[in-house]
Amino acid sequence: MRAREGQTADETAVPAEELCIRRGLRDVRVDRVTSISREDLASSYLEGDGRPVILTGVMQQWPAMTKWNFDFFREKYGEDVVLVADKLAGATEIKETHLSTYLDYIEDKRHTWLKHCELDTPWYLGFYKPLAMHPELMEDFTEPECLDNWCRYLEGEMADWYRMGFGWIFIGPGGTYTRPHPDLFATHAWLAQLVGRKTYFLSEPLDDPQRISTLTEKDFFQVDLEPGEFLLLPANWIHGAVSHAPSITLSFNFVNQRNFSRFMKTICRDADRWRSMTRFVGEKVDPAKMTAELSAFAPGRK
Numbered sequence: 001m002r003a004r005e006g007q008t009a010d011e012t013a014v015p016a017e018e019l020c021i022r023r024g025l026r027d028v029r030v031d032r033v034t035s036i037s038r039e040d041l042a043s044s045y046l047e048g049d050g051r052p053v054i055l056t057g058v059m060q061q062w063p064a065m066t067k068w069n070f071d072f073f074r075e076k077y078g079e080d081v082v083l084v085a086d087k088l089a090g091a092t093e094i095k096e097t098h099l100s101t102y103l104d105y106i107e108d109k110r111h112t113w114l115k116h117c118e119l120d121t122p123w124y125l126g127f128y129k130p131l132a133m134h135p136e137l138m139e140d141f142t143e144p145e146c147l148d149n150w151c152r153y154l155e156g157e158m159a160d161w162y163r164m165g166f167g168w169i170f171i172g173p174g175g176t177y178t179r180p181h182p183d184l185f186a187t188h189a190w191l192a193q194l195v196g197r198k199t200y201f202l203s204e205p206l207d208d209p210q211r212i213s214t215l216t217e218k219d220f221f222q223v224d225l226e227p228g229e230f231l232l233l234p235a236n237w238i239h240g241a242v243s244h245a246p247s248i249t250l251s252f253n254f255v256n257q258r259n260f261s262r263f264m265k266t267i268c269r270d271a272d273r274w275r276s277m278t279r280f281v282g283e284k285v286d287p288a289k290m291t292a293e294l295s296a297f298a299p300g301r302k
């Protein structure tokens with residue numbers, strides 16, 4: 001087996017299913033399909049709790065596949081003010097910096113300003129949502145039709161609000177860590193891997209969200225996402241991630257016929273929380289306030 005970038009010699013010697021067992025994870029495979037119709041996606045992967053699937057043939061024509069790299073972001077958007085976290089989903093520390101400073105840090109983790117991180121995981125650019133501010137980025141990719149994303153019918157200000165609130169570009173060095181969590185408001189999510197390899201840890205939706213703190217390794221299975229691969233996560237699936245190399249992931253949360261009812265239910269029930277979440281409005285955020293809000297928002301997440 002050939003070693004892939006960021007993979008240790010130890011990992012290359014062991015088949016994936018054996019690695020799962022060695023780590024105490026479940027041996028569950030995630031389907032990989034080149035492309036799929038809207039009807040087949042809905043019936044095979046979004047019925048009930050659904051199950052994750054990787055689409056391998058939807059990103060090849062995206063300009064982002066060749067254009068988006070660290071130099072591109074430094075040159076065009078280096079001045080952007082961004083927030084970086086010690087880990088995602090339950091961050092304990094968030095710092096504000098310029099995108100260019102953070103990209104320097106990815107290149108050379110000894111960068112003085114960002115040197116300190118309490119954990120042994122590196123700083124992660126996990127709250128970067130530039131797609132409304134820099135709408136030209138939207139021309140660099142096309143969301144597959146089969147998702148049937150109802151949010152694409154939003155117009156004008158609402159389309160901007162959607163891009164700003166639900167479109168993410170995750171950038172980081174190897175070793176970034178996202179704690180297992182379900183995404184907000186029962187949205188489905190897609191994660192398109194553009195640069196670097198990531199491992200996602202996955203577990204079925206929980207009847208009682210508080211149970212997340214009791215999950216252990218044996219509740220999860222893993223899947224590796226390579227550049228050019230597109231992971232679809234149905235609503236409420238628990239997911240965490242580790243990057244193995246400097247990485248760029250484009251991600252959107254969305255709603256379609258399969259989760260619309262659950263989405264409406266959570267936003268009715270959690271309307272105050274919805275309004276107060278700084279990540280859903282355009283105002284300038286205070287990192288300390290955001291750290292507090294995020295931890296209040298995720299009781300039970302460690």
Ligand SMILES: O=C(O)CCC(=O)C(=O)O
Pocket residue numbers: 088089126170177178183191198239240241249
């Ligand atoms: O780190 C990742 O790739 C996943 C991030 C994620 O799931 C999230 O921020 O909701």
Ligand SMILES: [Fe+2]
Pocket residue numbers: 181182183189239
């Ligand atoms: Fe997520």
